[in-house]
Amino acid sequence: MWGRKVFWPRMPKYRAQATLDIPKTGLWPRIAGFVGAHARSVWIVTTLILVVCSAGVTKLQADGVAQSDLILGVSEARDGQQLIDRHFPGGSGTPAQIIIPASQLDAAAAIVEADTGVASVSVRANNSDSGTKPLGRAEADIKEEIRTKAEQELTTQKADLRAQIEAQSPGMPSSVVDQIYDQAVANIPTADDIVADAYPFKDAAPKVVNGEVLLEATLEDNADSDAAQATVQRLRTSMHQLDSDARVGGTTATQLDTRTSAEHDRAVVLPTVLVVITIILMLLLRSVLAPILLLLTTILSFTATLGVSALLFNNVWHFPGADPSVVLYGFIFLVALGIDYNIFLMTRVREESLRIGTRRGVLAGLIVTGGVITSAGIVLAATFAALAVIPILFLAQLAFIVAFGVLLDTIIVRSLLVPALVHDIGNRVWWPSRKFKK
Structure with missing residues (x-):
């Protein structure tokens, strides 16, 4: 439509004879x-x-x-992750997820926890505020923390009880004081009773869907690190040896x-x-x-x-x-x-x-x-x-x-x-x- 005008401001001119000469x-x-x-x-x-x-x-x-x-450059997300890494395992918040038959739960948890790249293991559970139930070392650590505090409180409570009995029974033979003290102590819950009652996951039960449960393994390393990927590869190998239908997923597995x-x-x-x-x-x-x-x-x-x-x-x-x-x-x-x-x-x-x-x-x-x-x-x-x-x-x-x-x-x-x-x-x-x- 525009013809040679499209080349404005340098408009080509017609030549008398076209030529293909090379410049x-x-x-x-x-x-x-x-x-x-x-x-x-x-x-x-x-x-x-x-x-x-x-x-x-x-x-x-x-x-x-x-x-x-x-x-590249400044990243608040990266700074936040570095702060988390200083106080928690590198894989906190992005665990590896393992689907395994419910019948293999204990065996799978033991294998996963034994891996050097795994910090803790839990299972998705019902009747749990967090939606999970810790297993293995994580469960033992929580109970041990409760037990330590309970034993400290029991020691203080028993000492106060004996002092109170002695104060209320001046001049009474020590054998009688011991007898009264033993009778009173018998009514105090033991450390085992306190642990069993105070354990926050005591009512939690693994959530079973179609005969399978979901394990969550918190990794020692950052979820996007080479070490974490190596851990996932090992977990896949060990889980497939346990059950050929086992599946290992999560952020690290995706990457x-x-x-x-x-x-x-x-x-x-x-x-x-x-x-x-x-x-x-x-x-x-x-x-x-x-x-x-x-x-x-x-x-x-x-x-x-x-x-x-x-x-x-x-x-x-x-x-x-x-x-x-x-x-x-x-x-x-x-x-x-x-x-x-x-x-x-x-x-x-x-x-x-x-x-x-x-x-x-x-x-x-x-x-x-x-x-x-x-x-x-x-x-x-x-x-x-x-x-x-x-x-x-x-x-x-x-x-x-x-x-x-x-x-x-x-x-x-x-x-x-x-x-x-x-x-x-x-x-x-x-x-x-x-x-x-x-």
Whole structure:
């Protein structure tokens, strides 16, 4: 509708004769000239740089972080959790939950309590104000505390009673005083009676639903720590040995399952995406060798990005680690974008190669598409970098990985490495196609 006016204020003019001449001056012709003159040196040097950067990927700690570390900067929730940790077991408030047949309650409680990562065990119960009934050490500790106070009070009460009897019976033989005292003491409840009566859970009974009960194990470590997850793994093993239908859940178990799922997704999604992309490139470029080379450069670019990210995360920003899904999301974004840029570049290179040959064609393709690809990469990198202002660890890390990775891919890989590599290989890059054999 608007025609050439959409390009205001610089409105293009019609030419008497359309031309497809490749620009001879400007930044990209100079870059293309440099790549063409030093193709082998360019791709070897850029590859070595990327390999060195990739070495840092082994330092990437992408096995999960504590929930208290997800927020960057000041966090009242984190401060409150640290205060709780100083006075109570780390897993207080977020116990591991174990569903077990009611007939296995005592055996399961004993096994759970014996684990070094468990501080106490309780069972969901009826007739209990708290809704639970402590078991094992927790029950014994409560009763022992009641007994200690009861014995102290009994000692004081008996001493006062004897003093009162002696005061009311001056001159009376001690044997008579002892007899009166013994008779009076017999009416005083014993420590065992006081404990049984004062125990707050004396009327509580395990709540049985469909023949099963729910145990709650308070862990020694923070619910989102690696140590707590290791404890849950041990509990699952021991509970399944006791009963194959036993289930262990809770906050820690959820985080453990999320971490395991993320690792499984990485192992499945990453190779699947690479295979699908390779097939698409083979169909598009009608070649086998070129797609494989492009895929290798994309993988190298991704690993280099992770390597640099690991070095900065650990040594500059001192992040506590990374969520396992950061790698997966970063891979999806970077590989998808990298392949897009590959398609933009190589489809034009293929067109030019059919017309003027591979070596001249790759330089022509670089000149024509280089500015577009690099500009798109800079805009996209800036867009993702904006996520870094959100004080959430996952978003900050993903923002850097994608922003840096896109810039690395567009400026180094697509502008230097790929054109130089294709230029050095020549017509063989289109193998097994015979159209380019001149």
